Amino acid sequence: MTMKSIFDAREIKVEFEKAGINPSFIPLIWKQASISHNDGENFEWEQIPSLPSAAYPLLYSKFKRLTSSLHSLFHSSDHVTSKLLIKLQNGAFVEAVIMRYDTRLGKYNGKPRPGGPRSTLCISSQVGCKMGCKFCATGTMGFKNNLSSGEIVEQLLHATRISPIRNVVFMGMGEPLNNYAALVEAVRVMTGPPFQLSPKRITVSTVGIVHAINKLHNDLPGLNLAVSLHAPVQDIRCQIMPAARAFPLQKIMIEYIMLDGVNDDELHAHQLGKLLETFQVVVNLIPFNPIGTSSQFRTSNEQRVSTFQKILRGIYKIRTTVRKEMGQDISGACGQLVVNPPDKRSIESSGHLTDIEDLHL
Numbered sequence: 135m136t137m138k139s140i141f142d143a144r145e146i147k148v149e150f151e152k153a154g155i156n157p158s159f160i161p162l163i164w165k166q167a168s169i170s171h172n173d174g175e176n177f178e179w180e181q182i183p184s185l186p187s188a189a190y191p192l193l194y195s196k197f198k199r200l201t202s203s204l205h206s207l208f209h210s211s212d213h214v215t216s217k218l219l220i221k222l223q224n225g226a227f228v229e230a231v232i233m234r235y236d237t238r239l240g241k242y243n244g245k246p247r248p249g250g251p252r253s254t255l256c257i258s259s260q261v262g263c264k265m266g267c268k269f270c271a272t273g274t275m276g277f278k279n280n281l282s283s284g285e286i287v288e289q290l291l292h293a294t295r296i297s298p299i300r301n302v303v304f305m306g307m308g309e310p311l312n313n314y315a316a317l318v319e320a321v322r323v324m325t326g327p328p329f330q331l332s333p334k335r336i337t338v339s340t341v342g343i344v345h346a347i348n349k350l351h352n353d354l355p356g357l358n359l360a361v362s363l364h365a366p367v368q369d370i371r372c373q374i375m376p377a378a379r380a381f382p383l384q385k386i387m388i389e390y391i392m393l394d395g396v397n398d399d400e401l402h403a404h405q406l407g408k409l410l411e412t413f414q415v416v417v418n419l420i421p422f423n424p425i426g427t428s429s430q431f432r433t434s435n436e437q438r439v440s441t442f443q444k445i446l447r448g449i450y451k452i453r454t455t456v457r458k459e460m461g462q463d464i465s466g467a468c469g470q471l472v473v474n475p476p477d478k479r480s481i482e483s484s485g486h487l488t489d490i491e492d493l494h495l
C-alpha cells in the first residue's frame with residue numbers, strides 16, 4: 135500500500151484534523167522523525183513520546199517516516215560536490231546535489247567552515263520535465279511524475295545527514311513551478327521547525343512560467359527567484375527552449391547559459407543589456423555542461439564569456455556574475471541530472487565517477 139511521507143504537511147494535517155488530534159503536535163513529530171537514524175521500514179512511532187494515543191495507530195496506518203531511500207552516493211574527486219541518487223516509493227529515481235562552496239572565502243574548501251554550515255543543496259521537484267529544453271539532460275527524459283512535498287523535503291533530510299545544509303536551490307530535475315502546490319508546501323516545511331531554513335536561502339529556478347511567478351511572489355514572499363533566460367531575443371529562446379514565454383522581470387537573478395555561437399556574441403550581449411538595463415536584476419552567466427556526446431551545443435570559451443560580462447557590466451551597468459560549475463565529473467552539474475539505470479555496471483563503465491559509496495547496490 136502506498137503510504138504518505140510524514141513530511142507531506144497537508145496530508146498529515148488533514149488526517150489529524152479528521153481524527154480530532156491537535157495539529158500542533160506535527161512539528162514535534164517532524165523533529166523526532168528528522169533526527170532518527172532508523173531508516174528501515176519499521177520506524178516505531180512510539181519513539182516519539184507524549185503524542186495523544188489516537189496518533190499512534192493513525193501514523194502506523196497512513197504514514198512513513200521516509201518514503202524515499204538514499205540509493206547511492208557519488209563524490210567528486212575533490213569531495214566538494216556529492217550527488218545523491220534517491221529512490222522514490224514508486225520505484226523512480228531523482229537526484230540531489232550537495233555543493234560545499236564557501237562564498238565568504240570565495241573558494242571551494244570541501245568542508246563547512248567553522249561557525250556555521252555553508253553547503254548548498256540542489257534538489258529535484260519532478261521526475262523528468264515536460265519543458266523540453268534542448269540543452270538539458272532532464273528535458274530529454276520527458277515528464278514522468280511530480281514529486282510530493284514530502285518527497286521534496288526528504289531530499290533535504292537525506293542530504294542533511296551527509297553535510298549540514300544552509301542553502302537550497304530548486305535547480306535539480308524538473309520545473310518547480312509545474313509542481314506548484316508541492317513546491318509551496320515543501321518550502322513552508324523547510325522554513326519551519328525543525329529545518330528552519332531562511333527563505334532568503336532558498337532559490338526557485340524556473341524557465342519562466344508567468345502566472346506561477348506572480349503567485350509565488352504572494353505565497354512565499356522573501357524567496358529568491360532565478361529565471362533561466364539563456365537568450366536575449368525570443369527567437370533564439372524559442373529555438374532552444376520550446377516552452378519560452380514572456381515574463382515580467384522583477385528583482386530576480388537571470389540565468390544565462392553561454393552556448394558557443396548561439397547566444398554568446400557581442401551583439402547578444404548588447405541585446406541582453408538593452409533588454410535588462412531598466413530592471414534590477416543580476417545576470418549569472420553559466421557554462422554549458424555537456425549532456426552527452428551527441429549534444430549540438432558547446433560552451434563558450436573564457437574570452438567570449440569575459441567580453442560578454444564586460445559589456446553587460448561596463449555599458450549597461452548590470453551586475454553580472456560568472457558561475458563556476460561543480461560536479462561535472464559526477465554528472466551532478468546543472469542540466470546534467472538525468473537518471474540512468476542505477477545498476478553498478480553502468481555506473482562503473484561511465485568512467486566519470488571518481489568515488490562511489492554503494493548503499494544498496
Ligand SMILES: C[S@@+](CC[C@H](N)C(=O)[O-])C[C@H]1O[C@@H](n2cnc3c(N)ncnc32)[C@H](O)[C@@H]1O
Nearest residue numbers: 269270305308309339340341362422423468469
Ligand atoms: C535543470 S534546471 C531546473 C530548474 C528549472 N527547470 C529551470 O529551467 O530553471 C536548472 C538550471 O540548469 C540549467 N541547465 C540546463 N541544462 C544545462 C546544461 N546542459 N548546462 C548548463 N546549465 C544547464 C537550466 O537552464 C537552469 O538554469
Ligand code: SF4
Nearest residue numbers: 263265267270273308
Ligand atoms: S532546463 Fe529546466 S525547464 Fe528546461 S527541460 Fe531542464 S529542467 Fe526542464
